[in-house]
Amino acid sequence: xxxxxxxxxxxxxxxxxxxxxxxxxxxxxxxxxxxxxxxxxxxxxxxxxxxxxxxxxxxxxxxxxxxxxxxxxxxxxxxxxxxxxxxxxxxxxxxxxxxxxxxxxxxxxxxxxxxxxxxxxxxxxxxxxxxxxxxxxxxxxxxxxxxxxxxxxxxxxxxxxxxxxxxxxxxxxxxxxxxxxxxxxxxxxxxxxxxxxxxxxxxxxxxxxxxxxxxxxxxxxxxxxxxxxxxxxxxxxxxxxxxxxxxxxxxxxxxxxxxxxxxxxxxxxxxxxxxxxxxxxxxxxxxxxxxxxxxxxxxxxxxxxxxxxxxxxxxxxxxxxxxxxxxxxxxxxxxxxxxxxxxxxxxxxxxxxxxxxxxxxxxxxxxxxxxxxxxxxxxxxxxxxxxxxxxxxxxxxxxxxxxxxxxxxxxxxxxxxxxxxxxxxxxxxxxxxxxxxxxxxxxxxxxxxxxxxxxxxxxxxxxxxxxxxxxxxxxxxx
Amino acid sequence: xxxxxxxxxxxxxxxxxxxxxxxxxxxxxxxxxxxxxxxxxxxxxxxxxxxxxxxxxxxxxxxxxxxxxxxxxxxxxxxxxxxxxxxxxxxxxxxxxxxxxxxxxxxxxxxxxxxxxxxxxxxxxxxxxxxxxxxxxxxxxxxxxxxxxxxxxxxxxxxxxxxxxxxxxxxxxxxxxxxxxxxxxxxxxxxxxxxxxxxxxxxxxxxxxxxxxxxxxxxxxxxxxxxxxxxxxx
Numbered sequence: 105x106x107x108x109x110x111x112x113x114x115x116x117x118x119x120x121x122x123x124x125x126x127x128x129x130x131x132x133x134x135x136x137x138x139x140x141x142x143x144x145x146x147x148x149x150x151x152x153x154x155x156x157x158x159x160x161x162x163x164x165x166x167x168x169x170x171x172x173x174x175x176x177x178x179x180x181x182x183x184x185x186x187x188x189x190x191x192x193x194x195x196x197x198x199x200x201x202x203x204x205x206x207x208x209x210x211x212x213x214x215x216x217x218x219x220x221x222x223x224x225x226x227x228x229x230x231x232x233x234x235x236x237x238x239x240x241x242x243x244x245x246x247x248x249x250x251x252x253x254x255x256x257x258x259x260x261x262x263x264x265x266x267x268x269x270x271x272x273x274x275x276x277x278x279x280x281x282x283x284x285x286x287x288x289x290x291x292x293x294x295x296x297x298x299x300x301x302x303x304x305x306x307x308x309x310x311x312x313x314x315x316x317x318x319x320x321x322x323x324x325x326x327x328x329x330x331x332x333x334x335x336x337x338x339x340x341x342x343x344x345x346x347x348x349x350x351x352x353x354x355x356x357x358x359x360x361x362x363x364x365x366x367x368x369x370x371x372x373x374x375x376x377x378x379x380x381x382x383x384x385x386x387x388x389x390x391x392x393x394x395x396x397x398x399x400x401x402x403x404x405x406x407x408x409x410x411x412x413x414x415x416x417x418x419x420x421x422x423x424x425x426x427x428x429x430x431x432x433x434x435x436x437x438x439x440x441x442x443x444x445x446x447x448x449x450x451x452x453x454x455x456x457x458x459x460x461x462x463x464x465x466x467x468x469x470x471x472x473x474x475x476x477x478x479x480x481x482x483x484x485x486x487x488x489x490x491x492x493x494x495x496x497x498x499x500x501x502x503x504x505x506x507x508x509x510x511x512x513x514x515x516x517x518x519x520x521x522x523x524x525x526x527x528x529x530x531x532x533x534x535x536x537x538x539x540x541x542x543x544x545x546x547x548x549x550x551x552x553x554x555x556x557x558x559x560x561x562x563x564x565x566x567x568x569x570x571x572x573x574x575x576x577x578x579x580x581x582x
Numbered sequence: 583x584x585x586x587x588x589x590x591x592x593x594x595x596x597x598x599x600x601x602x603x604x605x606x607x608x609x610x611x612x613x614x615x616x617x618x619x620x621x622x623x624x625x626x627x628x629x630x631x632x633x634x635x636x637x638x639x640x641x642x643x644x645x646x647x648x649x650x651x652x653x654x655x656x657x658x659x660x661x662x663x664x665x666x667x668x669x670x671x672x673x674x675x676x677x678x679x680x681x682x683x684x685x686x687x688x689x690x691x692x693x694x695x696x697x698x699x700x701x702x703x704x705x706x707x708x709x710x711x712x713x714x715x716x717x718x719x720x721x722x723x724x725x726x727x728x729x730x731x732x733x734x735x736x737x738x739x740x741x742x743x744x745x746x747x748x749x750x751x752x753x754x755x756x757x758x759x760x761x762x763x764x765x766x767x768x769x770x771x772x773x774x775x776x777x778x779x780x781x782x783x784x785x786x787x788x789x790x791x792x793x794x795x796x797x798x799x800x801x802x803x804x805x806x807x808x809x810x811x812x813x814x815x816x
Binding site: 357360361362363364365366367368369370371372373375376379380393397 | 591593594597682684686688
């Protein structure tokens, strides 16, 4: 069975209260019983002394084996049984006569034995009557110088009264204990319910968190302080999940929009085309338009898939020795048609003869993305500069455009997906705001980064930082 | 019928505009939310097709502004956003219909026909004026059960008059709704088309097309009142 706080609290509370009650009852009973028996023994002793004083009257000086001092004459009690034995255990005196013969001899060891006085619990021949027996030894020294006489005084009293009082007390105590345990059960139930009430409320609030908008709606004033760490952690985790979900939703919506719109374009193009008969030239034009649109669409799909692979960690760099100059040349070739169409030229500063260990095709993709952006941002007639610098730690490839620069409100989000600076662009040029996130993702895969440089003056400058050695591999070896 | 298309995607916008024009609509095309809002506010459109995600104002913002100003133009949102929340948000924003990209162009046409009809208070696909019947989906015209062949332009003119039956439609209105702004026409083009229509529809029957001199034309569904009997003769 799984643990339940409520059951645990109930059982523990009840058990603790019950144990305390039972212990108290037991102590009360034991003390009571001891005190009653002591009083019984006191009265036996008093009677024994009374008997002894009678003996003294009859036979002269009685010397007790015990050091008991007082020998007060006390009236004999009616319900006591008394027997006096001489040294040879012959009965000298018995009251009532003959009764002690019916008493089963106390063959057990005495319960209390001090200074020649012993107390026994004895059974009489009458099974209803249990007795307390006192056996006192003494020496009688007669005044007429006769030989001193050793004697025993036996005094017995029934213990029925004491026992019935104790039994009554035991029943009363048991009753009180039973009621207390019942009360403990009820109290324990209440304590358990109150104890888990707040926890149950918090658990319910957490259970009610909606999966699509996870937010913890709970009144902190009513949460027990012990749960604070859990509430704080849960709240911050849910907040993170919510933000991530929102980001995913936004991304999905962006991907959906950017995929659906070109698909809708091609579909409408073809739907409209077959709406009526057209001449051959028009069909050819339609097909060419559809092909161009599908080319763009597959480019977008490639970009989305690249990002997905980067996210999933499925991209692996293939590291080799690379001359930066070659990569810049290849990337420039890819972007050149767009640059020519826009009237923008690309210039390489310096000879860029830096050699590093990296993945050339991924570096080329990074550079091509940056160059393509730079061309798009530059005004017709503008120049895009690309160059390299290196120090001990690594090398930096910089790409500078001659456009208006990245606006201040986009500086922080320019590397986010589907964020574009549309000011200098025509509405539909196949750019979806994935170029920079891909460039940054690939650069990080290569152990470097892509950053927007803080520069004064017109034109945005992007830096590709790369390690000289492949850091990823170095990291793996150590 | 004059429609406004607001779509920033070049290919989709071009194709939708082309398809709608071929279906006989007069179409204005705006490529940003702001331009769309300017045109919608200024022009009298029989319907508008709005993309949701636009540069500048979003499609929904345009709809909300238009409705806030009391604009009645039926609006269809054309969008890549397909979640339930988006649909609810779009329709609650004041749009009349919602179509998720990519869509079937035939469906877009049917929805626009329905929206435009409703805009004129005629929910059924067959418009009836007296014994004249216009079947919109089939683009078929019958009078007294007899089928009448019309050219696309004659059909659009008759459709406009039928949707506005028993109301005077001015020449300017007819020109705005049936001709692109760059169409060059002669001042009596409309009169010429009205006379073609009369020849095909009214010849040998009780005349339905009525001229209100100095105002415009009217397709009359109810019988003439005696005082204006001279109108019927013109």
